[in-house]
Amino acid sequence: MNIIIVGNGKVGYALAQYLSKDGHDITILDRSQPALTRASETLDVMCVRGNGANVKTLIEAGVENADVIIAVTGNDELNMVCCLAAKQLGAKYSIARIRDPEYTESLVLLQKKLDIDQVINPERTTAQEISRLLRFPFAINIESFAHGRVEMVEFRAEAKDPILNTPLSRLHGRFPHVQFTAVQRSGTVFIPHGASTLLEGDRVYATGDRESITRFFKQMGKDTERLKSALLIGGGHISYYLAKIIAGMGVYLRMIEIDEKKCLRLADQLDGVMVINADGTDQEVLESENVSDCGALICLTNRDEENLITGLYGVRHGVKKVIVKVNRLNATDVMEDLGIDCAVSPKLTTANAILRSVRALNASRNSVVEKVYYMLDGSVEACEFTALEGAPYLNIPLNQLNIRKGILVSVLVRDRRTIIPFGSDHIEAGDTVILVAKAGTVVNLEDAFDLTEIRK
Amino acid sequence: MNKRLTFHLIGNVLRMAGALMALPVLVSLIERSGDTIPLLLSMLIAMAAGTLLALIQPRRDTLRPREGFAVVAFSWILVSFFGGLPFYFSGYVPSLVDCFFETVSGFTTTGATILTDVEALPKGLLFWRSFTHWAGGMGVLVLSLALIPKMGARSIHLMRAESPGPSTDKLVPRVANNAKILYGIYVGLSALMVVALLLCGLNLYDSVVHMFGAAGTGGFGTYADSIAHFDSAAVDVVVGVFMALFGVNFSLYYFLLKRNWKTALGNSELRWYWCILLGASAIVAVNILPLYGRNFFTALRYSFFQCSSIMTTTGYATADFDKWPQLSRSLLVVLMFIGASAGSTGGGIKVIRLQLLLKSMVRDIRRTVHPKSVNTVKLDGHTVDESILSGVGGFFFAYILVLLASLLVVSLDGFTFETNFTAVVATLSNIGPGLGMVGPVGNYAAFSDVSKIVLSMCMLIGRLEIFPILMLFAPSAWKH
Structure with missing residues (x-):
């Protein structure tokens, strides 16, 4: 897709970096030359200098053929005017960052009148993120999938935890409904397998449905007391x-x-x-x-x-x-x-939120990705897909599908039931599939599998 | 410097250059010109050397400006060396220095030759010699960027180092697509020119070879007397006009294709370019009127062709302009300095730099009169960044410095000042013929090996716009 990003601050730059990696054609618009120089030297993007609300500048940036315009300058009003102008000039979808609470109250009206398709409020999104963290005080990070049915909780393994120094295959017997999805140890991230063990100090991602996760942490003796x-x-x-x-x-x-x-x-x-x-x-x-x-x-x-x-x-x-x-x-x-x-980080949160909607926009064309969640420093991502009727990977046991290296089929949700899949499980049409992979490698559910043999 | 990455990329470019040699091999097979073996051998050697270098896997793929410059500089030197091997193996050019000079002259689209008798060479070699113009015109690396997928996000540094002009702007977000667009336009214009030459009655081989020379603004032909050989007004006009077209910034053709008339035709560099070219043609035409029986149109035919050829830094000739009156000769030397537009296949200082230098000079004068005045330099309605202005000033100084230094070395050979001076200018600006001994009917064969190497470096420095080559001599570029 052709994407124009207005404002090359931290958010704009992070967005350009991820979206360009995803294969989109990015044009960055900014008023400051040093910011543009930095972007043009490190990213494969086009840079245009000027005011994002200026019609001439927008045309120069190719707004007529833009699929998405993302206005993330530090100025709410500029972002609004920019989206308005871009929409009038032919951009198909507009995303604006609007942070002032004064506008939040009249947002519905503004959004409608200014024809802004999506409004991102970094402060409110961050506040929501913090409130989630307060619900599970021991968690470093919590992310929900499949409409809140599945949760992925990041926590730090402590010395007293009963899960340390035991191969994961043995842990599985004790906690059948929880999957250890990813581990960060001394700066690197890996997806553990049956023989891996967890060590003290690891940052562990545990995935499962809500009830199992809550039960798991209770069994672990983690404090699930309410915050007072x-x-x-x-x-x-x-x-x-x-x-x-x-x-x-x-x-x-x-x-x-x-x-x-x-x-x-x-x-x-x-x-x-x-x-x-x-x-x-x-x-x-x-x-x-x-x-x-x-x-x-x-x-x-x-x-x-x-x-x-x-x-x-x-x-x-x-x-x-x-x-x-x-x-x-x-x-x-x-x-x-x-x-x-x-x-x-409100900035990272904003970038994540926008990335998700752009991914989803792109997806509505060729596959159905519901949600993307960037884990850790953004090098690993969890993506939620819906398996479509007629896809080549359906109804084949996972151990017979050639899953590409470094990709984990984490969780399946079928008829509101959460399944931690094994080799003998298979994907059915309509399933929600959560994959964990290196960032940027999976855009489509099919990308996860090497289908050459099946096609034969 | 990230040496592994540098070697890896150079290897890729070298392989690409080897692959390009398949074309002359094919031509020599079709024409049965008997030079297939040396061409094929050189092709295999270049491919093998390239593959060996490309086997070096980089540990990190951070490409900074310095790596970009180094890759471009070394690629051009190595490609010129391997590209010169066919002349050596075939025995027509027994000296390796001469082979290098001839191929550098080809790839840098200079067109300066050490051959005393061009027509003696077989058709395959002549085809290769001209084809280097075409490949070098738009850039060997730009071609690699267009054809080799995934050169990385930072490949803009490669494109910048190779593309002529004070600043390289993208037309579309991805470098690879930019390269494809530029080559698409290049191929399209080239095809048009071949058709036009065929319509003028030239055979396919001559049409293609002379298209290579004009498209790359190089100037190698297959005849000793260049374009004058055809002695046809139609050919003169076609080649003259197409040379001028190839001296225009290619981005403007993209805007034309996109029907963005205002940006394309309103471009100030374009207007200056045509004004200078047509103005110079008119003055020269009046000046040489007595030589052509006071027929203004005949005079204009020769003067336009020559001005177009010199200003675009091609170097084709339809007349021995060395015998023209002093005013015309001086004017042609001035045109040699100015050169073509940025982002074209031509060389020289470039019209846009001249514009910027003039405008900063006017600003300095205004500042002297009104010391507190605040002025910016504008071009096409945009304020030009101070860093670009100082870059242009630095470029101009470096250009003059290289010119003077080379002049001193070349003067050791003892030829006339006119010959030495125009030889250095004609190589540094990638034109080819100068005045005196290196005039349109002369050649560079008489220079010593030292001078030939210096002039070869001049050509590379001129084509790559000085800094990539000069950077190789900066010790700090090699650390880390």
Whole structure:
């Protein structure tokens, strides 16, 4: 597809990188020459300099033949006007990043009048992601598939866990409904097989239906107690959305914000939240708020460094769940070394959300990919497909299908039943299939199998 | 420098060059010209050497500008060396230095020759000699980019290093598709020209070989007296016009095909290019009027052909312009410096650089008068980045520096200043014939081996626009 990306910031660049790898033709539009130079030298994309809402620039970027226009500049209004203009000029699908809560309320109207097909709100999406993490405090990451039926939970294997140092084939007898999908160990990711064992410190992805996963973690003795109190540092958009989402969870929520005006506004807008006007990075403030007793510490200020330091302070004082917001996409390794497992990045979240919809758009043409989830640093992805009638791989036992190297058929969902497949299982028409593979290798379900022999 | 990747890519290009030699082998078989064996042997050697190099597997595939430059520079040197082997094996050119000179001259689309008697060569070799023009015109690496899939996301550095002009812009997002579009236009225009020449009554072999020379803006032919051999006004017009067309930025043809008339025809470089070309033709025509019986159209026929040939840096001749009046000769030397448009197959400094240099000069004058004035240099309505302007200034200085340095070395041979100076300009700008001994009826055979190597380097430096070759001598490029 021809895709125009307006705004070559972190999100725009990440999008261009992934989408170009997927085989799309990417044109990047930006006002700043240095940003464009960086993109044109490292990616196989076309760069056009100019204002994304300028008709002349849009035409120069080939908007008439564009299948998708993605407006991700830092400016909401520009993104809207850009999508409007592009749609008028012939772009087929438009995606805009709109983050200001003021617009969120009138979004339905705006979206309709401006003819924007999809609106991405990074802050709200991030808040949703954080709220999921708060539900399972031990999890580093949770992703749901098949309309929430299947969950993929990333957690860190600890010394007391009963699953360590045992071959996975033996573990399977004990936890038949849970699959260990992927493991990250000392910086590399691998898909484990029957003889692999898990070690202390591994980051493990466990997949299964919701009930089995919950049961699995209970058997493991992981704390599944409900979260009682949380401390939020920073009163930005994410904090606002998060407070709204978890208001119904019965959590005692405190929010520390340095700016008095913001505090007043937040106190005005939010009910049932204690808003504290103080410097959240100040240790005395944190001590007086009794950080060590709260269930979760969530650092959401605008500065990565402050979030990190406050997060570290929380880890040191025994807070069980520390979540830190970072804007630099590649800092996850460093944080892991520091003992902070949970990092959320609004930019990565935005990029992921847009990637999913572009994949789905592309899919509606030749295959049915429902969802793509980028695991770890984005080098591995989990894709959800629907198997179509008449496909060549149907009704053949998996051990007779030549599954390409490095690809795992993770879970099948048939008639609302979740199946962790074995060699003797097969794919039927209408099944939901979740694959785990190296990023960019599987665009279509057929890509997973070497079908040359079957075709014969 | 990522040496493994550099070698791997060079190997691929070399294999491609070997594959190109299949064409002259075929021609020599059809024409029964008796030079099949040397051609086939060279082809196999080039393919074998290329395959050996390509076997080196890169550990990382990060291609930075420096690797791009190195790949381009070494590929051109090696391709020229292996491409010269047929002349050596056949025995027509006994010196390896001469073979190298002749092939460099071919690939860089210069058209300077050391052959004293072109017509003695068999048809297969002559075909190969001209075909190197065609392959070198649009670029050997661009061809590889178009044909070899997946050269990687960063292959833009290869294209940049090989494509002429101050900045290389993409037409479509993917490098491979850009290369395909450019070659598509190139092949299309070339086919048109062959048809036009056939209609003028030339046989297929002559049509194709002279198309190679004009399309690549090279200038090798099959006759000692170049295009004058046909002595036909129709051929003069066809070749003259097509040379001028091949000197236009190929992107503009793409915009024409896309019916984007405004971008294509409103391009300021295009307008300057035609103004200079037609203006120079008119002046020369008036100047040489007495030589052609005061018939303006005859004079214009010769002057337009010659201006087009020199400005596009082709080097075909329909008249011995060395015998023309001083004004015409000087004007032709000026045209040698200017050269064709960026993104064409032609050489020289390029019209667009001249425009930018002039505009920055005007800006500097304005700044002297109004010290606090803020000015930008604009081209086609867009502000030109300061880094591009300083790049153009640097290019111009380097061009003059290489010119002067080479002039000093070549002067050791003791020929006249006119001969030495125009020989260096004609090779550095990839034209071919100059004035004096290296004029349209002369050749480069009399130069010493040292001079020939220096002039060969001039041709490569000129074709690759200086920096890829100069970078090879920078120690810091080789670290890491």
